[in-house]
Structure formats: structure tokens, C-alpha cells
Amino acid sequence: MKIHNFSSGxxxxxxxxxxxxxxxxVNFNNSGLSLIEISHRDPAFVEVLNAARSLTLELLDLKDKGYSVLFLQGGASMEFVRIATNLLNKKAGYINTGNWANNAQMEASFIGEVQEIASSKDRNYSYIPKSIHIPQDLDYVHITSNNTIYGTQYSEFPTVDVPLVCDMSSDLFSRVLDFSKFDLIYACAQKNAGTSGVNLVVIKNDILGKIEREIPNIMNYSKHIEKESMYNTPAVFSVYVSYLTLNWIKDKGGIAAMERRNRAKAHLMYSEIDRNSLFYGTAQQQDRSIMNAVFYLNEPRLTTLFDDWCIKNSIYGIKGHRTVGGYRASMYNALPIESVQHLVGVMQHFEESI
Amino acid sequence: MKIHNFSSGxxxxxxxxxxxxxxxxVNFNNSGLSLIEISHRDPAFVEVLNAARSLTLELLDLKDKGYSVLFLQGGASMEFVRIATNLLNKKAGYINTGNWANNAQMEASFIGEVQEIASSKDRNYSYIPKSIHIPQDLDYVHITSNNTIYGTQYSEFPTVDVPLVCDMSSDLFSRVLDFSKFDLIYACAQKNAGTSGVNLVVIKNDILGKIEREIPNIMNYSKHIEKESMYNTPAVFSVYVSYLTLNWIKDKGGIAAMERRNRAKAHLMYSEIDRNSLFYGTAQQQDRSIMNAVFYLNEPRLTTLFDDWCIKNSIYGIKGHRTVGGYRASMYNALPIESVQHLVGVMQHFEESI
Incomplete structure (x- = not known):
């Protein structure tokens, strides 16, 4: 039986x-050798890495606009530190829209002064702050475009006069944006850009080199750019999965096509959450994420019953984040609309059965 | 035709x-889902990670001796920084036996004061320094047990009164040592412990927590230990390959069996380098690595000819590191002795052909 995979990543x-x-x-490019047992400096792998970097710029429409692409290691959590290390001189501004945004700010606070310039914590991160006052004296502003745990997503981004840094871990490549408005975009790969073990970093070159701090090479974006993302041995397999995934996105029509599919899936999902008498959503309507729909049972006593119902119907990864409970349907690029139709059907039958 | 893979990693x-x-x-544990598309908190993956951590202690005979095992990201190069961040208060001592040892020291110097307490740079890293005077005022001493580029390896380790930190990236799991003499052992996985994307760190717990510096969570060994190596999403595929590789080592008789095979391969290889009139080795005999045999042609004009000869005979990854040239036969655990026999035969036929 086909499994419907709603895992959040x-x-x-x-x-x-x-x-x-x-x-x-087992056999990479018919070489008779495995991808994971050849040198990372083998031309066949260097070609993969360079193609993945180039394809990233192409998909984001950032070619020839002064950006570099890196495939680094350590997860988005490592970029929390690397960003502050490379960009934070005096003070940075952070917008707190959830657990990960908060972590980004907390890790940066070990490096320098950070200011929380807006937050939606007052209503349990159920919305995206609007009309934010941005102080003038910031080295950069950091935002998190999509908040997987709470199911919220920016539809409009703040206008800032300083570099805009954005964690797009859970929605990069899922919708068309003017990516040139961002100075640094980063994402762990394990949502729309591959599997875990690698982080994409897209940097506008001219924001670098303005810091006085001495930076270890492995933490230094300029060093990684100079070495064309090969300062040390990359996570070869994870880079290859990203390469394949980016090619798949391109073959399917690029980000615009992804967005059409994603909006259709999200519409279907939220329509059912709103219609079904057993469930309710928590994210403010206009800030709802097209990637992660978070919803709860009106009657918590039905939890075990619905959990079993999902398992019986081959639905995987639907439980909400352990810090918030409830349910979360993650609908990344690779999720077919059929899986959302299936889940909606399961929710309808569950309602009828109660 | 079978390819003989001598790649250095x-x-x-x-x-x-x-x-x-x-x-x-494509199908992990007959779940119908891929290993790389399930949650890292899925019990099936948590079991893999925990088994890999436990197996590491078992193979190193470090069970119940106060050590923790982590599978982190960023390569050994990230550990260069993490080690200094977690252990360097006033001053650390580094023994410089080559490029990687030197990099470890250089990266640590961004964090605090480092002292090069011995070096073999005077003779192009062709030997391991002996009878080293260890100052008393060091937070730790850092050594690199095997030097892939120069083909040298410690057979005896310095006795120190402070924590001994060892980069075993290229010889961990290849020979039996009293691992309890080390306080921190680390290794990138892509030699004897799996593929790239993950680093093993084996830490004696009681050396941690003695630093005044505030450490970002992602850089903090104590935090990673507290979270059982799941502070953030691990490099799932790379951890799984390590898990499989560690099981393979155990099934084949453990590290003692690996060492017997490795010594037989190294003996065969070095005997031919010493015998063959066309080649010479550079590492001092008593410090020769059983993992990487580095050798050169007496007559550089034969280079292209021998390179072609190797390619024709399906020998992969035999070229020396780009900084030193020549040849390097890496003979890690998984390399069968038949591949060394093949290479020796190729060298003999080449000699006859000249």
C-alpha cells in the first residue's frame, strides 16, 4: 500500500x-565505482557540485547578479552562528516568528549584540508581525520565511535598508519571490532541496568582508567562496541528492510550477481544516503557510482514535512538533496532490465515523 | 573489469x-519509505544512530569508561574549531606532523593561544617527532595519528599529563590501540568509518565544562551529548553508512582483524616500493603509515607513462596529494589485499617494460 509522507523534514x-x-x-555514472567512495575532487563529482550551485542561481533567477552559492555542512543551526560570525559587527536585528527564528537569534547572541525587533510570541507565533519599525543602526535584519512548527509564512517581506538575511529552510524553491531583495538566503536541504547533511547558502558577495573579527576558515564564507564550496570534503551524497532534486524542479517547470502545485495542495488542505467540524487551524488566515498546515482536534479525547485512523490509512509524519502537539501536514514540493486528497478523504471519513 | 580503488578519501x-x-x-527496513525521507526522530533512525554510537564504544573497548560518542557535521575541519572552543582556556599544545595537523593548529589559533610543541616540517613531514618535551601549562595536547599526505603514522604516542586530543581521521578502526589513553578522539568518516558528511567524536566526559567561554549550542560538545547527538537534524544517510561500516568491522572480527589485514597489505606494498628500482618511498621506515603508502618515481619523466599504465590497469585514486605530487596507495580497511597484489604486479610489469 502506498504511504503518504507528510513528514516535516x-x-x-x-x-x-x-x-x-x-x-x-552502487554505480555512479556507470563508472563501476560508488558515488560515495570516489574522491570529492574527481571531475565527475566536481561537475555535480558546480552544476548544483549554478542551478540554484538559475532557479532563483539570481544569475549574474553578484551572488555565490555554497553547499556547507552543519545544518541551518550552523548557519545561525556562521551568519553572525561573518556579518555581525555592532548589532543585528532579529524577527522572532517561532522556535527556529528564536534559535537563530539565541545562537547569534553568543557572537555579538542582537535586538529582537519584532515578535509574534505574544499569540504563540500564530501570525507574522507586520509594519515593523526597523532601526537604522543594524548590521543586518534576520527573518525566517516559513515557520514549520506553527504553520505561518511571510507573504510580504519587510523593506529594509540594511542586508536582509533569510532562513528559507522550509520554503526555498516552493514559490516565486524576488530573491534579489535578499542579501543572504540559507536553507537546510531536507525539505525542498534534498536530504539532510547539507545546507545551501546563497550570498550577495558585496556584503562580506566588512567585519573586523578574525574568523576561522571553516566559519568564513569568503574562504568557502574562494574555494568554490570545496574548502573541505563536502557531504558528497547529500550534495548529489540536492543536485538531483534541483534538476527535478527544473524539469517540472521550475519554481513557478512548484508554486502552482503547492498552492493547489494548500487550498485543498485548509479548505478541509476549515470545513471539518472536528478540526481547527491555529495560524492566522492571511499568514498560513503553503508548506505546513498545522491543525488540532477540537476534542483532544479523539487523539488516539485519529492517530490510529491515520496509521491504518498509511499516513506518515502527520503529528505536530513535540513542543506544540496537534497535527501538521507538510506539503513540500515532492508531495503529490493525491496525498493531500487522500488525507482530506481520511479526515472526512473520520468525521463521519464519530 | 574490476576497479581497484586506492582513493585517499x-x-x-x-x-x-x-x-x-x-x-x-529506496526502501528502508521494508518500510516502503526511503531512509532519507523519514523523520530523523523516527524510532527506526534513532535506533541506527544509537547503535552506531554504542558500536563505536564497543569496537574501541571504551564501554563504561566515561566516554560519549557523537556523530556531528562539518568535517574534521569543524572539529578543529570545536575542540579549541570547548577545551582551550589559556594555551594548547599542537604537534605539527603535516598539513592537517597544521590546519588544526591554525584554526585553533583563532580561538586562543596555541603552541607548536614539536614539528617534523624541517624534513618535509617525513617522520614523527619523538621524545617531545611537553610543557606543564597546557589545556590539552593535540596530535594527528596518521598523516595521509606524507604517509606517516604514530606507532607510539606521547605520554602527557593533560588531556590528549587526537585526530584519527585516517586510521581510526584500523589498528588496536589503548584508546583509553586519549581524552578526545575524532575522525571524519570518509576513510574507515563510512562516507563524507559526518564526523565521529569520542569524548571523555570529564574533560568538558572547564571553560569560561560562552559557547553557541551547535559548537558545544556538552549540548550535543545532552541531546544524544540529535541537537539538530543529523546527516541521516552518512550516519547510516557509518552504522553499516561499523557493523561490517565487527562482523569481520573487529579492529584486531582489520589490523592483521592492514599490516599484511602494508607489508606487501612497502616491500615492492623498496624492491622496485623505479620507485622510492619518502616516509622514515619506522614511521610508515599502514594506511597510506606514499612513493615517487626516481625518474619524473616516467610520470605520464606510469599514470597511463595505472589507468589501463583499472587503478583508481593512486595520485599523490596535489601539494606533494607522486603517488599514494591508500589501503583502508575495505581495500582487499587482492588490490594491493594487483598494484604490486602492475608496478613490477611497469619496471620490466622500461
Missing amino acids: PSILPKEVLQKASEAV | PSILPKEVLQKASEAV
């Missing part, structure tokens, strides 16, 4: 990507 | 490991 990947990645582990 | 892995890893990418 690591999350569903296209079947073609999994098939090719699996083949490469 | 990422390097050869057991066929069984590659086969199982490949299968898991």
Missing part, C-alpha cells in the same frame, strides 16, 4: 531522485 | 555496505 523526495541516488551508491 | 567501502545503503535509499 527530512521529508518526501521525488521517486526519480530516490531511484537515481540509490543507483549512484 | 572519500575511499573504498565494503560492497555489502554499498548494497545495503543503496537499498535503504
Whole structure:
């Protein structure tokens, strides 16, 4: 029976990507060697890495606009520190829209002064702050475009006069934006850009080199750019999965096509949450994420029953984050609309059965 | 035709490991889902991570001796910084036996004061310094047990009164040592412990928590230990390949069995380097690495000829590091002795052909 994978990340990947990645582990490019046992400086792998970097710029429409792309290691959590290390001189502004935004700010606070310039914590992160006053004296402003745990997402971004840094871990490549408005975009790969083990970092080159701090090479974006993302051995397999995933996005029509599919899925999902008498959503309507729909049972006593109902119906990864409970349907690029239709059907039948 | 893989890393892995890893990418544990699209908090993956951590202690004979095992990201290069961040209060001592040892020291120097307490740079890193005077006022001493680029390896380790930190990236799990003499052992996985994307760190718990510096969570060993190596999303696939590789080592008889095989391969290889009139080795005999045999042609004009000869004979990854040239036969655990026999035969035929 087909399993419907709503995992929040690591999350569903296209079947073609999994098939090719699996083949490469035993025989890469018909070389007779595995992808994971060849040198990372083998031309065949260097080509993969460079193609993935180039494809990232192409998909984001950032070619020839002064940006560099890196595939680094350590998760978005490592970028929390690396960003502050490379950009924070005097003070940075952070907008707190949830757990990960808060972590980004907390890790940066070990490096320098940070100011929380807006927060939606007052209503349990159920909305995106609007009309934010941005102080003039900031080295950069940091935001988190999509908040997986609470199911909120920016639809409009604040206008700032300083570099805008954005954690797009859970919605990069899912919708068309004017990416040139951002000076640094980063994302762990395990949502829409591959699997865990690698982080994409897209940096406008001219924001670097303005810091007085001495930076260890491995933490230094300029060093990684100089070495073309090969300062040390990359996470070869994870980079390859990103490469395959980016190619899949391109083959399917690029980000615009992804967005159309994602909006259709989200519409279907939220319509059912709003219609179904057993469930309710928590995110403010206009700030609802098209990636992660978070919802709860009106009657918590039905929890075990609905959990079992989901398992019986081959629904995987639907439980909410352990800090907030409830349910979360993650609908990343690779999730087919059929899986959302299936879940909606399951919710309808559950309602009828009660 | 079978390819003989002498790559210095990422390097050869057991066929069984590659086969199982490949299968898991399409169907993990017959779950109908891929290993790389399930949550890292799925019990099936948590079990893999915990088994890999436990197996590491078992193979190193460090169970119940106060050590913790972490599978982190960023490569050994990230540990260069993390080690200094967690352990360097006033001054640390580094022994410089090559490029990587030197990098470890250089990266630590961004964090605090480092002292080079010995070096073999005077003779191009062709030996391991002996009878080193260790100052009393060091927070720790850092050494690199095996130097892939120069083909040298410690056979005896310095006795120190302060924590001994060892980069075993290229020889962990290859020979039996009294690992309890070390307070922190670390290694990138892509030699004997899996593929790139993950670093093993084995820490004696009681050396931590003695630093005044405030440490970002992602850089903090204590935080990673508290979260059982799951502070953030691990490099799931790379951890799984380590898990499979560690199981393979255990199934084949553990580290003692690996060492017997490795010594037989190294003996064969060095005997040919010493015998063959066309080649010479550079590492001092008593410090020769059983992992990486580095050798050169007496007559550089034969280089292209020998390179072609190797390619024709399906020998992969034999070129020396780009900074030193020549040749390097890496003979990690997974390399069968037949590959060394093959290479020796190729060298003999080459000699006859000249």
C-alpha cells in the first residue's frame, strides 16, 4: 500500500531522485565505482557540485547578479552562528516568528549584540508581525520565511535598508519571490532541496568582508567562496541528492510550477481544516503557510482514535512538533496532490465515523 | 573489469555496505519509505544512530569508561574549531606532523593561544617527532595519528599529563590501540568509518565544562551529548553508512582483524616500493603509515607513462596529494589485499617494460 509522507523534514523526495541516488551508491555514472567512495575532487563529482550551485542561481533567477552559492555542512543551526560570525559587527536585528527564528537569534547572541525587533510570541507565533519599525543602526535584519512548527509564512517581506538575511529552510524553491531583495538566503536541504547533511547558502558577495573579527576558515564564507564550496570534503551524497532534486524542479517547470502545485495542495488542505467540524487551524488566515498546515482536534479525547485512523490509512509524519502537539501536514514540493486528497478523504471519513 | 580503488578519501567501502545503503535509499527496513525521507526522530533512525554510537564504544573497548560518542557535521575541519572552543582556556599544545595537523593548529589559533610543541616540517613531514618535551601549562595536547599526505603514522604516542586530543581521521578502526589513553578522539568518516558528511567524536566526559567561554549550542560538545547527538537534524544517510561500516568491522572480527589485514597489505606494498628500482618511498621506515603508502618515481619523466599504465590497469585514486605530487596507495580497511597484489604486479610489469 502506498504511504503518504507528510513528514516535516527530512521529508518526501521525488521517486526519480530516490531511484537515481540509490543507483549512484552502487554505480555512479556507470563508472563501476560508488558515488560515495570516489574522491570529492574527481571531475565527475566536481561537475555535480558546480552544476548544483549554478542551478540554484538559475532557479532563483539570481544569475549574474553578484551572488555565490555554497553547499556547507552543519545544518541551518550552523548557519545561525556562521551568519553572525561573518556579518555581525555592532548589532543585528532579529524577527522572532517561532522556535527556529528564536534559535537563530539565541545562537547569534553568543557572537555579538542582537535586538529582537519584532515578535509574534505574544499569540504563540500564530501570525507574522507586520509594519515593523526597523532601526537604522543594524548590521543586518534576520527573518525566517516559513515557520514549520506553527504553520505561518511571510507573504510580504519587510523593506529594509540594511542586508536582509533569510532562513528559507522550509520554503526555498516552493514559490516565486524576488530573491534579489535578499542579501543572504540559507536553507537546510531536507525539505525542498534534498536530504539532510547539507545546507545551501546563497550570498550577495558585496556584503562580506566588512567585519573586523578574525574568523576561522571553516566559519568564513569568503574562504568557502574562494574555494568554490570545496574548502573541505563536502557531504558528497547529500550534495548529489540536492543536485538531483534541483534538476527535478527544473524539469517540472521550475519554481513557478512548484508554486502552482503547492498552492493547489494548500487550498485543498485548509479548505478541509476549515470545513471539518472536528478540526481547527491555529495560524492566522492571511499568514498560513503553503508548506505546513498545522491543525488540532477540537476534542483532544479523539487523539488516539485519529492517530490510529491515520496509521491504518498509511499516513506518515502527520503529528505536530513535540513542543506544540496537534497535527501538521507538510506539503513540500515532492508531495503529490493525491496525498493531500487522500488525507482530506481520511479526515472526512473520520468525521463521519464519530 | 574490476576497479581497484586506492582513493585517499572519500575511499573504498565494503560492497555489502554499498548494497545495503543503496537499498535503504529506496526502501528502508521494508518500510516502503526511503531512509532519507523519514523523520530523523523516527524510532527506526534513532535506533541506527544509537547503535552506531554504542558500536563505536564497543569496537574501541571504551564501554563504561566515561566516554560519549557523537556523530556531528562539518568535517574534521569543524572539529578543529570545536575542540579549541570547548577545551582551550589559556594555551594548547599542537604537534605539527603535516598539513592537517597544521590546519588544526591554525584554526585553533583563532580561538586562543596555541603552541607548536614539536614539528617534523624541517624534513618535509617525513617522520614523527619523538621524545617531545611537553610543557606543564597546557589545556590539552593535540596530535594527528596518521598523516595521509606524507604517509606517516604514530606507532607510539606521547605520554602527557593533560588531556590528549587526537585526530584519527585516517586510521581510526584500523589498528588496536589503548584508546583509553586519549581524552578526545575524532575522525571524519570518509576513510574507515563510512562516507563524507559526518564526523565521529569520542569524548571523555570529564574533560568538558572547564571553560569560561560562552559557547553557541551547535559548537558545544556538552549540548550535543545532552541531546544524544540529535541537537539538530543529523546527516541521516552518512550516519547510516557509518552504522553499516561499523557493523561490517565487527562482523569481520573487529579492529584486531582489520589490523592483521592492514599490516599484511602494508607489508606487501612497502616491500615492492623498496624492491622496485623505479620507485622510492619518502616516509622514515619506522614511521610508515599502514594506511597510506606514499612513493615517487626516481625518474619524473616516467610520470605520464606510469599514470597511463595505472589507468589501463583499472587503478583508481593512486595520485599523490596535489601539494606533494607522486603517488599514494591508500589501503583502508575495505581495500582487499587482492588490490594491493594487483598494484604490486602492475608496478613490477611497469619496471620490466622500461
